[in-house]
Amino acid sequence: MSEEIVIETNKLTKRFGDFVATNEITFQVKKGEIFGFLGANGAGKTTAMRMLCGLSVPSSGKGKVAGFDVYKQTEKIKENIGYMSQKFSLYEDLTVMENIRFFGGIYGLSRKEIKAKMAQMLERIGLEGQKNKLVSDLPLGWKQKLAFSVAIFHNPQIVFLDEPTGGVDPMTRRQFWDQIYEASDSGITVFVTTHYMDEAEYCNRISMMVDGYIKALDTPANLKKHYHAESMDQVFYELARGAKRKGD
Ligand SMILES: Nc1ncnc2c1ncn2[C@@H]1O[C@H](COP(=O)(O)OP(=O)(O)O)[C@@H](O)[C@H]1O
């Protein structure tokens, strides 16, 4: 892994009225890293990710993604990242091939490039035989694999995945993570949110979010050591318990 920093925040904050959804988060992500945001529903993961993707203007604090400012250079950010949102990014009423063409076009690839890369991509994820199928007819796990491949189709520097494996079985989740590792091996930095504790183990570093705050940030091994825990579940339980006590 290189030492180059590709995501950098300093006290980045998002308020909705009086409510602080993401509270002064500060962290750095290195090029090629698989960086996880772990937290319960409502912890502020999606809000943080949307600011980093240039989709939501922060309330305060600083942030740079791929070297670009999250306030002023959001168009530049969008050109350099891929994004797979929590609520599906593919069109259900288009076929597999039509989706690839459509998103390839949005990401600025020429028809020729799209054609050349599409066959390769479909073969890699085992969907060649399904290319004329409507996305709505694919099982959820395949939709997720396709959505991920589409998100990295233009070879972005960083890919943002928001709970990419929600609702699928552990086996399918494992396969999805093989895809993430491949992308990471090819030099793409992966920023992923999840509320599955087992997925935390697959990340190089994990940031644990509770009620808008980053409560801990380290490698899974170091976190377990620090909290005398055997699993990430236990680490998370300790953190969430601490947060509740403070709020009482
Ligand atoms: N546009 C919005 N307006 C008001 N509150 C919001 C908005 N978006 C998110 N929130 C609130 O911010 C909190 C964090 O949400 P979110 O970032 O989606 O959490 P997570 O992705 O970790 O489940 C939640 O309480 C949610 O209701």
Ligand SMILES: [Mg+2]
């Ligand atoms: Mg979310």
